[in-house]
Amino acid sequence: MARMQQSTSKKRRRRPEQARGKMKKRVCHFCSERVDYIDYKDVAILRKYMSDRAKIRARRVTGNCPRHQREVAVAIKSAREMALLPYLGTGR
Numbered sequence: 001m002a003r004m005q006q007s008t009s010k011k012r013r014r015r016p017e018q019a020r021g022k023m024k025k026r027v028c029h030f031c032s033e034r035v036d037y038i039d040y041k042d043v044a045i046l047r048k049y050m051s052d053r054a055k056i057r058a059r060r061v062t063g064n065c066p067r068h069q070r071e072v073a074v075a076i077k078s079a080r081e082m083a084l085l086p087y088l089g090t091g092r
């Protein structure tokens with residue numbers, strides 16, 4: 001697999017978000033909905049937690065709590081097995 005080309009021109013470090021206190025308090029979607037089982041057949045929801053290359057988004061992106069992030073990951077993986085979701089996205 002070809003790696004993305006690294007841009008050598010700009011290397012900027014992002015400042016940690018704690019610097020200015022908590023900016024956003026993001027609540028896990030599934031916690032707020034009180035979902036305790038994430039259905040792997042719910043492709044519409046699972047899609048939101050995948051990138052366009054069909055990669056599972058990291059928790060810092062999704063804002064999920066550890067427990068639900070894990071369940072999302074498991075659900076996506078089983079959805080892949082059932083061919084409901086792709087293993088690889090369109091972008092190569």
Ligand SMILES: [Zn+2]
Pocket residue numbers: 028029030031032064065066067068069
């Ligand atoms: Zn949660």
